[in-house]
Amino acid sequence: MAVRLLYFAWVRERIGVADEEVPLEGPLPLAALVERLRARTPGHAHALGEPARLRAAINQEFADWNAEVHPGDEVALFPPVTGG
């Protein structure tokens, strides 16, 4: 079982990949998932070090850090949006 991670803007640039799969056996709060991701590489640590500067989506809906991630979910991490 796994979750699919997507990164955008400077989060993607710092991590160095646009997407990846990470193993996940059961539900996990988003904050805990991000904690795990930070340990993967120095790029992850740099990109994900300040959660206050990040926003997240689970299955393409905005989610807060308490939201639960389930195996099979699509999780995206990115800076506050600046479109329009």
Next chain:
Amino acid sequence: MAVRLLYFAWVRERIGVADEEVPLEGPLPLAALVERLRARTPGHAHALGEPARLRAAINQEFADWNAEVHPGDEVALFPPVTGG
């Protein structure tokens, strides 16, 4: 000495002319001028009988019934505007 009168919309239709000149020797409140105009023809009386349904402009600026009309002025009488 005279003032030039302009009529628009149903005011013009009731009076039957789009514009006319009426004699004016000295300054006169707009309300008094309209009173005089009402006496000219039955069409004038019909068009100008209810000042609450009319609006006025002196020299192309909106004016209220207390405003003074001077010889040489351009005075317009019309219903509330409905453009846009």
Next chain:
Amino acid sequence: MTFTVRVEAQPFDVAREHARLSALGPGVGAVVLFTGQVRDEPLLLDHYPGMAERQIAARLAEACARWPLLGATIIHRFGPLAVGEGIVLVGTASAHRAAAFESASFLMDWLKTSAPFWKKAAGGWVEARASDELAAARWLETQEQLR
């Protein structure tokens, strides 16, 4: 900066007016274009030549005093108009969207109550709506808030 007022019988070209506003320079970030069109039945638009241009220009000067506009275009038509035809076009260009939206809305609200045009439909002359007076009046109340 280009500020244009036109009162004319012929149809306006939305694409051309938008292109003009959006090409006013690298500082333009937002363009709002409002068009009012004939709804449900044909209209005849009477107007007061001279005063129409003058009133519209006065409203535009007020908008320029209130918002940092880089350009604006106001076109009001007169004469016979078929259903679906454009009656009025108000376009504004600014660096940011709030100024463009608010000024265009302000201009339309004031044109409705101060531009000397009168609509005639098959059933007779269209009556002025109290809601239009209220819409214009709210800009007086909010003048301070908006700065």
Next chain:
Amino acid sequence: MTFTVRVEAQPFDVAREHARLSALGPGVGAVVLFTGQVRDEPLLLDHYPGMAERQIAARLAEACARWPLLGATIIHRFGPLAVGEGIVLVGTASAHRAAAFESASFLMDWLKTSAPFWKKAAGGWVEARASDELAAARWLETQEQLR
């Protein structure tokens, strides 16, 4: 009634989008077209495909619940954009101007804070502005007043 959401790389055609909205039927009396364009320096727009369309469509559904719209078009571009090029187009059509103006302004405010796009300029990624969050939040406060 036609409600359209497009997220695409190619330029949009303002004249065509305006013509579509204004031709939605004899009940259309007002069309508001907002365009945002690149100001001062070229931009690269990153976006989240799928979520972008989904978020825009959700905002459009909210606008339809709040205002009596006869149609709306939202187009957001991504990829490299030169100065003066259109980034986003929001068009609304309604019987009356208030609904068209307010819904277009609402849609832009919410797109700014909820559509997953990110602008990169020569100096790096553009920072989100607190004023955009405030602009979106005011629609929550005024929800009751506006009905």
